[in-house]
Amino acid sequence: MLIDKFISEIESKRNCAVVGLDTQYEYVPDKMKKSDPIESIWEFNKRIIDAIYEIVAVVKIQIAMYEQYGVAGLDLFYRTSHYAKEKGMYVIADVKRGDISSTAVAYSKAFLTRPDIDFVTVNPYMGYDSIKPFIDDCVKYDKGIFILTKTSNPSSGDIQDLIADGRPIYEHVAIKVDQWGKDYVGERGYSFVGAVIGATYPEQAKKLRALMPNAYILVPGYGVQGATAQDAAAAFNRDGLGAIVNSSRGILLSYKKHPEIGLEDAIIQEVIRMRDDLNSAIRGDKK
């Protein structure tokens, strides 16, 4: 199962960090900027992937950053996913889809039938029939999903924290994630039905971790959104597994903090710093 191979790859790289390719033209170093934003971003993405693929197992590509450039941007999204896959990386398409089942079937087909995409993010607001087409395709094509459960943003509590039947809605979502994923647990004890929990909510993460012990958790919010490795560690199980931690701007823009070194060196330095920071918080490794 994909989820088992995915875990082995994270273990062999000893790195649960996800590099978020939320790339936009403004992020490209001035020296690399060409008149065509698409080609500039492509060059930037390729150089980042070339720099990281031996030490990082996973990239997350945020589709909104590409869609803002229209059809050429979408083509760039797929060129990027294809390139990362060619380099042996796991690819999460961060698309946050969710709609009635007939539409969800099409959304799922758009991403999960592709060999260059391993996981998608989905929104559970519309309930099980909006998620099931993705689960069916995960079975058919050996893929995985991450279901938004407690998101990292400051307003995530507006709806997710409301109390229903004595507990916050995000806990109800976690219980559903656990139920929906129970039949799809691989050899390593994790299901391909995963969850998203923001690193910015560590207290909630502890409870949620216990409510869905078999879910792999995508943890955004490390770095620019203010969460620390200690915060992110709340989403992990005792086995040191069970979660992956994303940083996008923190890595993409790291070259600005180190003008004295080249782009690749700055990216590698930041990725290694993040990896060691996480391993120290999760397993007590020496930094």
Ligand SMILES: O=C(O)c1cc(=O)[nH]c(=O)n1[C@@H]1O[C@H](COP(=O)(O)O)[C@@H](O)[C@H]1O
């Ligand atoms: O699903 C996500 O990845 C996600 C969920 C969430 O709760 N919060 C969150 O920030 N994200 C995504 O994670 C990335 C965070 O980017 P940085 O804040 O730049 O590291 C963006 O692509 C967000 O869309």
